[in-house]
Structures are given as C-alpha cells and as structure tokens.
Amino acid sequence: NAGVTQTPKFQVLKTGQSMTLQCAQDMNHEYMSWYRQDPGMGLRLIHYSVGAGITDQGEVPNGYNVSRSTTEDFPLRLLSAAPSQTSVYFCASSSPGRPSGNTIYFGEGSWLTVV
Amino acid sequence: AQKITQTQPGMFVQEKEAVTLDCTYDTSDPSYGLFWYKQPSSGEMIFLIYQGSYDQQNATEGRYSLNFQKARKSANLVISASQLGDSAMYFCAMRLQGAQKLVFGQGTRLTINP
Numbered sequence: 001n002a003g004v005t006q007t008p009k010f011q012v013l014k015t016g017q018s019m020t021l022q023c024a025q026d027m028n029h030e031y032m033s034w035y036r037q038d039p040g041m042g043l044r045l046i047h048y049s050v051g052a053g054i055t056d057q058g059e060v061p062n063g064y065n066v067s068r069s070t071t072e073d074f075p076l077r078l079l080s081a082a083p084s085q086t087s088v089y090f091c092a093s094s095s096p097g098r099p100s101g102n103t104i105y106f107g108e109g110s111w112l113t114v115v
Numbered sequence: 116a117q118k119i120t121q122t123q124p125g126m127f128v129q130e131k132e133a134v135t136l137d138c139t140y141d142t143s144d145p146s147y148g149l150f151w152y153k154q155p156s157s158g159e160m161i162f163l164i165y166q167g168s169y170d171q172q173n174a175t176e177g178r179y180s181l182n183f184q185k186a187r188k189s190a191n192l193v194i195s196a197s198q199l200g201d202s203a204m205y206f207c208a209m210r211l212q213g214a215q216k217l218v219f220g221q222g223t224r225l226t227i228n229p
Binding site: 045048058088090092108109 | 216219
C-alpha cells in the first residue's frame with residue numbers, strides 16, 4: 001500500500017531552472033493538493049484539485065503550475081526557480097465521500113533548494 | 116478568513132507526564148474539522164486525531180485526546196503518559212466542510228526529557 005508517493009525527495013536547482021515535482025496516489029482519491037513548509041512554519045497551500053481536469057489556486061500559488069490529467073497524478077511545476085522557493089513540499093490526498101474522508105494523507109515531502 | 120493559532124513555540128516535558136498543546140482557531144463557518152499532525156525530525160506528517168465541529172464528544176485516539184471547547188474556539192491536544200518518541204513538531208490544522216484544504220498553525224516543538 002504505497003499511499004502518496006512524491007519524487008524526488010531531494011533536489012538542488014539553480015535560479016531560473018524549471019522542474020517538476022511528481023505526486024502519485026494509489027487510493028483513488030478525488031482530492032489532491034500541494035503545500036510548502038518554510039522553516040519554523042506550518043504548511044501553506046499552493047494549489048489543489050478536486051478531481052481530474054479541475055485545479056485551483058491556494059494561498060501561495062505564484063511561480064507554480066499544476067495540472068490533473070488523471071486521478072492518480074498531480075505534478076507541481078516550478079516555472080523559473082527562485083531562492084524564495086527553497087522549501088519542503090508536501091503532496092496530500094483525500095476522499096471526502098468515504099468513511100475515512102476525514103483523513104488527509106501526506107507524502108513524505110520533497111526538499112528543494114534553489115541556489 | 117480562517118486562522119489557526121498555536122501560542123507555544125516550544126514545550127519541555129518530563130517523560131511519563133501528560134502534556135497539553137494549545138490550539139485556537141477562527142472561522143465564521145459553522146461546519147469545520149480540526150486536525151492534529153505530528154512531524155518528527157524525519158519530516159513526514161503523521162495524522163493523530165480529528166474533531167468535527169458537530170461531534171458531541173471529544174475525540175480520542177489511544178494516548179491522544181482532543182479537548183474541544185467550541186464556545187472558546189479551542190482544540191487542545193492532550194498526550195497522556197508522554198514517551199521519548201513523542202518529541203516532535205505538532206501542528207493544529209482546520210478544514211472547512213466541503214473543502215479539502217487545510218489551514219495550519221505555526222506548530223509547537225515538544226521535547227520529552229528522560
């Protein structure tokens with residue numbers, strides 16, 4: 001039971017480079033989201049999706065793009081990396097219609113450093 | 116706007132003692148859920164306990180219980196008989212009904228001393 005899988009776990013980028021953080025879940029969850037965690041802070045929502053083909057912005061969306069072509073995958077794209085995007089990124093999924101719908105499952109996190 | 120406040124940046128507790136981590140929230144929506152997550156030094160987010168705004172009883176999960184005081188808008192986490200492995204960051208979070216977006220507090224770093 002893989003749950004929510006994020007790749008890569010660690011990445012170093014140069015300013016201006018682009019990259020994609022991958023997120024996949026095998027629980028057939030409708031809802032998926034991306035958060036970032038900066039040092040000493042809680043998680044902040046970047047983008048989220050309530051189903052395939054549907055995405056929306058969260059609290060801190062600037063500099064990031066997402067798409068949801070399948071239920072399983074929700075990649076996060078950094079268009080032109082900046083040092084301010086150095087952070088730990090978490091992908092999460094959940095299914096509101098199930099008995100366990102109150103549980104939001106998190107991936108293990110992706111540590112991104114932009115130099 | 117929804118907001119979560121955790122006023123204790125750090126707490127130090129002796130092993131086997133009970134500990135209460137404070138969380139207050141702000142929302143005008145009558146339907147919401149409150150979560151507590153544990154984040155050990157390895158970084159993953161571990162779900163601990165959930166309380167719905169309409170739940171009549173306080174949630175309990177093993178050594179974890181949630182002291183839910185709706186009128187005061189507080190949702191404190193109580194850990195009974197603390198263990199060394201409880202040392203971690205603890206986050207309180209809120210989700211509005213119908214949404215799957217979580218709003219997090221800034222966290223409390225709990226250290227259990229032997």
